[in-house]
Amino acid sequence: MAAVSANAVSKKFGEVTAVDGISLAARDGEFMVLLGPSGCGKTTFLRIIAGLEKQSAGDIVIGGEVVNDLPPRARGIAMVFQSYGLYPHFTIWNNIAFPLKTQRVASHQINAKVAWAARLLGIEHLLDRRPRQLSGGERQRVALARALVRDPTVFLLDEPLSNLDAKLRASARNEIKQFQQRVGTTTIYVTHDQVGAMGMGDRIAVIDRGKVRQVGTPAAIYDDPADRFVASFVGTPPMNLVSWNSGHLGFRPEHFLPRDMIPDGELTEFSFRVVRAEYLGSERIVYGELEGLQSAAEVTAKLPPAHIPLDSIRPGEWHAFAVRNRQLCYFGKDGKRARRH
Amino acid sequence: MVAIAEKLRGPRSRLEFVFDRPQVLGSAFLAPAILYVLLLVGIPFLLAVYYALSAYTVYNPTYHFVGLQNFITVVQSEIFRRTLLNTFIFTIGSQILGLILGKFGALLLLRPFPGRKIVRALIILPWAVPIALATVAWEWMFDSLYSVINWVLVAAGLVSQANEPQWLGDPQLAMLCVVIVNAWRFFPFAIVIFLAGITAVPQDVLDAATVDGAGFWRRNYQIILPMIMPIVVVGLIFGTVFTFTDLSVVYLLTMGGPVNATQVLGNLGFQIGILSGDVSHGAAVSLFMLPVLFVLVILMLRFIRRREI
Numbered sequence: 001m002a003a004v005s006a007n008a009v010s011k012k013f014g015e016v017t018a019v020d021g022i023s024l025a026a027r028d029g030e031f032m033v034l035l036g037p038s039g040c041g042k043t044t045f046l047r048i049i050a051g052l053e054k055q056s057a058g059d060i061v062i063g064g065e066v067v068n069d070l071p072p073r074a075r076g077i078a079m080v081f082q083s084y085g086l087y088p089h090f091t092i093w094n095n096i097a098f099p100l101k102t103q104r105v106a107s108h109q110i111n112a113k114v115a116w117a118a119r120l121l122g123i124e125h126l127l128d129r130r131p132r133q134l135s136g137g138e139r140q141r142v143a144l145a146r147a148l149v150r151d152p153t154v155f156l157l158d159e160p161l162s163n164l165d166a167k168l169r170a171s172a173r174n175e176i177k178q179f180q181q182r183v184g185t186t187t188i189y190v191t192h193d194q195v196g197a198m199g200m201g202d203r204i205a206v207i208d209r210g211k212v213r214q215v216g217t218p219a220a221i222y223d224d225p226a227d228r229f230v231a232s233f234v235g236t237p238p239m240n241l242v243s244w245n246s247g248h249l250g251f252r253p254e255h256f257l258p259r260d261m262i263p264d265g266e267l268t269e270f271s272f273r274v275v276r277a278e279y280l281g282s283e284r285i286v287y288g289e290l291e292g293l294q295s296a297a298e299v300t301a302k303l304p305p306a307h308i309p310l311d312s313i314r315p316g317e318w319h320a321f322a323v324r325n326r327q328l329c330y331f332g333k334d335g336k337r338a339r340r341h
Numbered sequence: 342m343v344a345i346a347e348k349l350r351g352p353r354s355r356l357e358f359v360f361d362r363p364q365v366l367g368s369a370f371l372a373p374a375i376l377y378v379l380l381l382v383g384i385p386f387l388l389a390v391y392y393a394l395s396a397y398t399v400y401n402p403t404y405h406f407v408g409l410q411n412f413i414t415v416v417q418s419e420i421f422r423r424t425l426l427n428t429f430i431f432t433i434g435s436q437i438l439g440l441i442l443g444k445f446g447a448l449l450l451l452r453p454f455p456g457r458k459i460v461r462a463l464i465i466l467p468w469a470v471p472i473a474l475a476t477v478a479w480e481w482m483f484d485s486l487y488s489v490i491n492w493v494l495v496a497a498g499l500v501s502q503a504n505e506p507q508w509l510g511d512p513q514l515a516m517l518c519v520v521i522v523n524a525w526r527f528f529p530f531a532i533v534i535f536l537a538g539i540t541a542v543p544q545d546v547l548d549a550a551t552v553d554g555a556g557f558w559r560r561n562y563q564i565i566l567p568m569i570m571p572i573v574v575v576g577l578i579f580g581t582v583f584t585f586t587d588l589s590v591v592y593l594l595t596m597g598g599p600v601n602a603t604q605v606l607g608n609l610g611f612q613i614g615i616l617s618g619d620v621s622h623g624a625a626v627s628l629f630m631l632p633v634l635f636v637l638v639i640l641m642l643r644f645i646r647r648r649e650i
Contacts, residue, residue, distance in 0.1 A: 047548075050548075050552055051552075052548050052551060052552070071551075072551050072552045072554075073551070073552065073553070073554035073555075073556075077552065078552065079548070079549070079552045081545040081548060081549055082545065083543065083545045084545070084549075085543070085545035085546045085547075085548060085549030085550075086546070086549075087546060087549075087550070087564060087568075088546075088568060089567040089568055089570075098550075098553050098555075099553040099554055102553055102554035102555050102556075102559060103554055146549075146553070150553075150554075
């Protein structure tokens with residue numbers, strides 16, 4: 001187990017800056033998620049931690065030691081790749097044993113270690129097969145087992161769920177999280193899937209264009225976004241952002257409710273014209289426009305159907321909606337969060 | 342009323358859509374290839390069998406069936422047995438040398454360096470240059486008087502002028518020469534095969550191996566090489582079949598000499614059957630390639646199928 005930190009790490013590919021001065025620290029045993037859109041530099045950053053890429057500037061520190069000049073195998077890390085990177089010509093047993101063989105571990109220890117990892121991940125019955133005979137979920141477990149046998153101090157996971165179908169992804173997400181809690185190894189998990197990030201991370205680092213926009217617990221990221229990018233990237237549907245003075249006013253769709261559903265208190269009222277409504281079972285998403293602002297603004301509301309009759313909100317109608325003032329976020333001209341509005 | 346579309350025509354010819362049928366179209370496309378194989382491979386092969394079982398010579402062109410007598414004569418001949426062994430040495434030697442050169446060439450060409458594109462284009466030259474031209478150049482390099490190789494060896498003080506190696510005059514060295522020239526011809530092909538294979542290995546697998554602690558050699562020989570083995574074996578089948586049946590390098594460089602030291606099956610069959618006019622024995626010599634190649638190809642194809650599971 002070890003803490004991992006990056007100090008002002010940058011990476012340039014020719015003219016392109018993929019990672020732009022990231023400083024970030026994952027505590028010992030923490031599950032840290034790097035969340036960002038495709039091409040934001042999160043995978044490059046993870047590869048720098050692994051030692052697969054060399055940073056242009058900055059330091060990587062693992063367990064108190066600067067590892068900039070150490071090759072991947074000397075960093076005490078294990079990595080799970082997006083398409084798992086299993087060795088197709090090896091049996092599953094050999095796949096899991098490979099990291100031990102490279103370290104010239106005695107064969108009886110290899111046997112014991114592979115058996116232990118296979119039992120932990122429930123893949124003992126697959127050891128004689130080859131990767132192509134396995135399903136996506138089984139391959140992922142093999143990749144985890146292979147990462148586990150070397151007793152790494154840090155796990156690096158690069159979108160390990162993106163090749164699974166939606167149903168399997170939910171259960172695999174759960175498995176990874178439980179597994180991490182059991183072994184207690186510091187884990188850095190890269191994803192563009194915010195649902196996964198929210199559910200798994202002890203803390204989330206939101207990354208955009210090579211920079212860290214915000215680091216915090218899932219609740220802090222969601223309730224207290226540091227800037228407009230974080231506000232609009234996290235949440236489905238994302239936070240409503242409407243022009244307000246020189247900046248933007250933001251509020252979550254689920255906080256945007258019919259006026260009479262909110263008990264009295266400090267609140268801001270809006271006149272909302274419904275354009276379209278989607279019924280999603282447990283909730284209803286209503287798309288519409290706000291009146292009375294500098295420009296007509298498109299917003300969404302997420303309503304619990306249990307509280308509002310289905311036919312009470314129809315396209316074309318105007319309704320009085322409101323948001324509690326403490327649930328409003330104001331973003332200044334520069335996109336950063338301003339505390340007073 | 343204005344007709345938007347012409348009314349469909351009435352009864353049609355049965356043949357109008359004949360090429361829409363996959364069986365018909367497929368057969369039409371396959372026909373030239375099948376004809377080619379039948380006319381230029383099948384008939385000559387049957388002719389070879391026909392002549393090999395006869396006493397046919399250009400001086401006595403009457404058909405006289407002799408059964409397997411020609412084969413027995415050929416096998417009993419010292420020269421033939423020597424030739425068969427030579428053919429194996431020539432084939433295996435040049436394939437191994439070509440593969441080694443190809444592997445290292447591919448690894449070098451995978452690294453970025455200035456002028457890599459030009460080098461990649463130039464490296465194909467040995468394969469593209471007409472073999473007769475290239476062999477003439479090699480012949481001068483191995484020449485007994487003007488050998489540039491010997492000149493370098495003498496200048497470097499490695500051999501004295503009196504003990505210069507006679508590249509094409511010494512039986513062992515002559516075999517080495519034909520092997521080297523043939524490997525030189527083959528190695529660009531091997532480079533292309535290796536490059537295609539190595540670039541097809543997923544980056545994730547290579548990265549995983551790196552993180553798992555595999556260094557350069559382990560990555561190459563435990564991960565990359567086994568993964569590209571099927572494609573390498575296909576290349577090896579081609580190389581082996583072409584080399585085993587080939588006579589051009591031997592014909593151009595040594596004519597099978599000195600004293601049959603570099604004689605190979607193709608050249609021997611050509612000398613007996615065509616140059617000496619003893620068609621029946623020439624055909625019998627050539628037919629000895631068939632079982633050997635047959636076994637080789639089956640072995641290699643089985644290997645590939647096993648790997649693909």
